[in-house]
Amino acid sequence: MKLNTDFKAISALIFINKEVFLSRRVDVVIQLVTIAFNVIFVGIFANLINLNASIEEYGTLTYLQYLMIGSIIHILIFIPKGNISSFILSRLFPFLYNSPPSFISLLIGINLWQFLWNILIITIITILYILFFGLIITINIGAVIIIIFGFILIFAIDLFSTGFRLITKASQDPLNWFLGVSAQLVSGLYFPPEKLPEWLQFLSKLHPETYILKMGRLTMGGGYSLTQILPEFINLVIMTSIILCIGIVMFIWGFRKSRVLGTIGYF
Amino acid sequence: MIRVENLSKYYPPPIRSLFDVNSIKDILFKPREKILALYNLNFTIFDGEIFGMLGPNGAGKTTFCKIINGLLIPTKGNIYIDNFDVIREHKKKKEKILTIFGGDKSIYSPFQWRVSIYKNLLFIGRVWGIPSKDLNKRIDYSLSLLSLTHKKNEWYEKLSAGMRQKLHLALPFIIRPKILILDEPTVYLDIMTKKNIWETIKLLSHQYKMTVILTTNDLHEAELLTDRILIFNKKKIIEGKTKDIIEKFSLYSQKNLAIKTKKKISYDDIKYITNKYQVESVSEKHLELIISNDEISDLLHLLNKYVITDITSKPISLEDIFIKIVGEDNEIKYRF
Numbered sequence: 334m335k336l337n338t339d340f341k342a343i344s345a346l347i348f349i350n351k352e353v354f355l356s357r358r359v360d361v362v363i364q365l366v367t368i369a370f371n372v373i374f375v376g377i378f379a380n381l382i383n384l385n386a387s388i389e390e391y392g393t394l395t396y397l398q399y400l401m402i403g404s405i406i407h408i409l410i411f412i413p414k415g416n417i418s419s420f421i422l423s424r425l426f427p428f429l430y431n432s433p434p435s436f437i438s439l440l441i442g443i444n445l446w447q448f449l450w451n452i453l454i455i456t457i458i459t460i461l462y463i464l465f466f467g468l469i470i471t472i473n474i475g476a477v478i479i480i481i482f483g484f485i486l487i488f489a490i491d492l493f494s495t496g497f498r499l500i501t502k503a504s505q506d507p508l509n510w511f512l513g514v515s516a517q518l519v520s521g522l523y524f525p526p527e528k529l530p531e532w533l534q535f536l537s538k539l540h541p542e543t544y545i546l547k548m549g550r551l552t553m554g555g556g557y558s559l560t561q562i563l564p565e566f567i568n569l570v571i572m573t574s575i576i577l578c579i580g581i582v583m584f585i586w587g588f589r590k591s592r593v594l595g596t597i598g599y600f
Numbered sequence: 601m602i603r604v605e606n607l608s609k610y611y612p613p614p615i616r617s618l619f620d621v622n623s624i625k626d627i628l629f630k631p632r633e634k635i636l637a638l639y640n641l642n643f644t645i646f647d648g649e650i651f652g653m654l655g656p657n658g659a660g661k662t663t664f665c666k667i668i669n670g671l672l673i674p675t676k677g678n679i680y681i682d683n684f685d686v687i688r689e690h691k692k693k694k695e696k697i698l699t700i701f702g703g704d705k706s707i708y709s710p711f712q713w714r715v716s717i718y719k720n721l722l723f724i725g726r727v728w729g730i731p732s733k734d735l736n737k738r739i740d741y742s743l744s745l746l747s748l749t750h751k752k753n754e755w756y757e758k759l760s761a762g763m764r765q766k767l768h769l770a771l772p773f774i775i776r777p778k779i780l781i782l783d784e785p786t787v788y789l790d791i792m793t794k795k796n797i798w799e800t801i802k803l804l805s806h807q808y809k810m811t812v813i814l815t816t817n818d819l820h821e822a823e824l825l826t827d828r829i830l831i832f833n834k835k836k837i838i839e840g841k842t843k844d845i846i847e848k849f850s851l852y853s854q855k856n857l858a859i860k861t862k863k864k865i866s867y868d869d870i871k872y873i874t875n876k877y878q879v880e881s882v883s884e885k886h887l888e889l890i891i892s893n894d895e896i897s898d899l900l901h902l903l904n905k906y907v908i909t910d911i912t913s914k915p916i917s918l919e920d921i922f923i924k925i926v927g928e929d930n931e932i933k934y935r936f
Contacts (some may be wrong), residue, residue, distance in 0.1 A: 338729040345726035349712060349719070356714035356755075428710040431669055432727050433695045592673045594612060595666060 342434035346442030347449070354446065364454075372458055375400070376466040388525060391547060392555020394469075399550065401462050402470060403522050405455055406549040407542070410483030411516075412451050415509050416444045417488075417584075418495040421597065475559040476552040479569070483545040486573045487512075492580030496587025502596045516542045541576075544569055602645040602779065602811065607677035609663055610634040637663040639835040641677070645828075650805050650812040652826035652842065654819065654922060659833045661815040665783050668813075669699055681779065695728075698777035700768045700785060709768060713757040717748065717767065720756055721774060728775045735774070742773035745800065762793045769800045772810065780804065781813045786821060794821070801825055819922050837925050845921065855896065856880075856914040859887045862907035869902065878923070 355361060379397040393399040420426060420443045429439050462468035494508040516522060519533055520542035526534055537543050548565055551557040559566055591597045613632030638660040645651045655661055666672035668679055670690040679686040686693050701709065711720045718739060725735040743749045746766050751759060759767065765785070772780050782801065786794045798821065805812050816822055822829055823842060830839045838845060864884040865873075873879060873887065877895070880888040885906075891899060900908070 341729055342727050345723050348726070349715065349723040352715045352719055352723075353712050425710055427669065427671055429727065430671070431694055431697060431699065433729055434727065589673070592671060595663070595672045597671055 339434050339438035342432070342438050343442035343445060346439070347446045350443070350446035354450065368454060368458060372461045372465075376462060380466065387527075391525065392551040392553075392557060394554070397462070397466055397468060398470075398554050399525075400523065401459075401468050402550050402553045403546050405459060405470075406480060406483065406546055406553070407516065407522055408451065408455055409480050410487050410542070410545060411513070412448050413444065413484060413488040413491050414513065415491060415494075415506055416447070417491045418498050418506060418509075420444070421495055421499065421588075426597070470553050471556040473552060473556065473558065475557065475562075476549060478559060479545060479548045479552060479566070482569050482573050483542070483549070486541055486545070486569075486576060489573065489577035489580035492584040493576070496580075496583035496585075499584075499587035499591040499597065500594075502591075515540055519543070521546050541569075541572060544572075601647055601682060602813075603680040604641050604643050604645075605678050605680070607641040607664075607667070607674055607679065608639050609637040609660070609667065609672070609674045611637055636834055638667075638674070641832065641836055643830050643836065643839050645811060645813060647811055648805070648809045649827040650801070650814060650825050652822040652829035653813060653815040654817070654822055654829055654831045655833050657817070662783065665699060665701075665781060665815065668697065668781065696778040697781060698772055698775050698779070699781040699783065700771060701783045709764075711756045711764070711767070714755055716753050716755055717743070717759075718752045721770060724771060725774050730774060738774045739770070742770035745773065745803070746770055746796070762789050765789060766793060766797060766800075769797060769804075772804050772808075776808055777810065779811045779813065781815075783815050784817065785814070786816070786818060794818075798825060831922060831925060855893065856890050857888070857896070857899075858910075858912045858914065859899075859903060859908060860910040861885050861887075861903060862909050863905075865903070865906050873899070873902070 376397065379395075379400050382396050388394075388396060388399045391399060393402060417440065420440065425443075429443075430436075432439075434442075459468070459470065463470070490512060491509065494506055497503070497508065498506060515536065519526060519529060519537040520540045521537065522542075526537035526543060529537060544565055548562050548569065551562055552559070588597075611634065613634055641660075641664075653661055653664065663672065667674050668686055670686065670693070673687060678688075681693055681696060684692050710724055711717075712723075715723075721739045721742075722735065725738065730738065740749070743752055746769060748763065748767060748770070751763065756764065756767075765788075769785070785801070786797050789797070801812060801814070802825065804810050814822065814826060823846070826842045828840060829842050829845065831837045831845075862885070865887070870882055873889070874882065877899070878890040880890065882888070887903075
């Protein structure tokens with residue numbers, strides 16, 4: 334019975350988010366056109382670049398492969414970024430919080446439409462690159478597991494960030510902003526981190542996405558299995574587990590604190 | 601049954617503005633005041649009744665709504681619904697309570713702006729787990745009651761503010777909660793829409809035996825709808841049956857008098873009367889005031905020299921009572 338309520342709530346949330354999303358028809362068209370242009374320009378641009386770096390170390394043979402696999406992983410693992418805080422701080426939250434479904438199912442439901450849409454977009458992009466630019470990727474269980482762990486890691490950071498925003502009632506999201514910007518600069522999304530100045534390479538080593546991208550490229554590009562990258566994978570699991578625990582504690586603390594302060598809700 | 605026991609809420613002190621700080625000593629040692637929102641409230645709401653919560657702005661009506669909705673933790677005390685603790689057993693009460701907000705708070709409603717009314721209601725019904733076969737019937741029924749059937753396929757954003765507010769009353773017909781909390785449901789609405797909403801609230805209460813908690817500043821609304829009321833201003837001032845409270849004040853203690861005189865009342869006497877009694881309106885030959893029974897003879901004695909031509913006693917309204925008791929209570933400072 335309870336499971337049925339949760340399932341119904343998830344499907345209702347997908348339904349309403351789809352309706353809201355598709356009500357902005359111009360936005361949807363612009364998004365699709367932008368994707369088409371991006372595919373064309375990035376594809377041509379990546380084919381023209383001859384990077385003076387050993388991208389073979391990452392299991393990728395061409396810069397296109399390096400760039401595209403990195404982008405796919407980046408988009409997939411960053412799907413949860415900002416989602417929890419935008420839900421908790423949204424006008425819909427107090428109503429849903431007092432509705433029968435569980436908190437977890439509401440959290441899943443509120444994000445699932447965006448998740449499915451992003452998966453659809455990334456699949457279309459990947460197929461276009463494979464068809465028109467000769468992109469080669471390997472989808473094995475290792476790649477899927479690494480993306481899942483990367484996803485959980487970003488989710489955990491978002492939990493932490495939500496806890497912070499609930500307490501401070503900050504309209505800005507400094508942690509996620511820093512994570513997003515730094516990911517593009519130092520994690521090796523567009524070029525190998527070895528090409529960075531030494532002091533930035535230090536930051537690169539601290540950034541969790543550096544390792545996720547490297548392992549993702551090795552598995553998706555080079556076809557490596559998890560056992561071949563086991564030490565790095567274990568580091569990722571440990572790091573994700575620790576950040577997840579910290580994120581959950583921060584979120585619970587922040588949520589409780591905001592209930593004491595009266596900073597959630599709408600009355 | 602809802603039991604509110606010793607409910608108090610102090611908000612933590614606000615962060616001090618840098619402009620208010622004169623020295624480091626201020627920051628370190630100057631105590632900051634907690635803000636009192638509710639103080640030791642005790643009352644009971646019975647099943648199936650319409651219970652009014654009346655208080656001036658800042659009395660704590662919203663704070664109470666936040667607490668019963670689980671969005672705010674009280675400093676002290678509990679709210680029990682059928683013997684389970686709302687604050688500590690939040691999950692249990694989820695299916696029982698529905699809260700609807702009026703006025704500027706309705707911008708936080710669950711309705712999505714760019715989605716049709718029908719789809720919005722479908723979404724809300726599904727979240728609450730209403731079976732599909734009943735859901736459409738309930739939506740149609742609620743929209744027809746509220747005269748909104750013709751707007752069924754229009755986007756929520758296309759409705760007027762009054763219609764949006766009215767539409768929120770479709771939710772209890774669809775969800776059918778045990779307890780319905782209406783926070784200022786008719787604020788800013790015109791009288792026709794208000795009357796329509798009042799009828800709908802009565803219907804909800806009678807048809808589904810819902811317990812309705814109505815917070816309002818509209819005393820006429822409270823007088824018309826509620827079975828019992830609580831008048832409070834952070835702490836309880838008076839609680840009881842609405843009719844009893846009105847009767848008690850009008851029969852035993854107060855009258856609302858309108859007096860006409862033949863001669864002009866002197867300036868000094870007008871000043872004296874205005875200072876001594878709760879005067880509603882005054883002119884040279886006409887006086888309207890609320891007065892306690894034991895003061896009437898003194899007043900008539902004073903006015904006798906101006907030749908009284910007419911005295912009428914109007915029934916005292918809840919509004920008169922509210923002004924009197926809340927006005928008196930406003931003298932108390934609630935900052936700790």
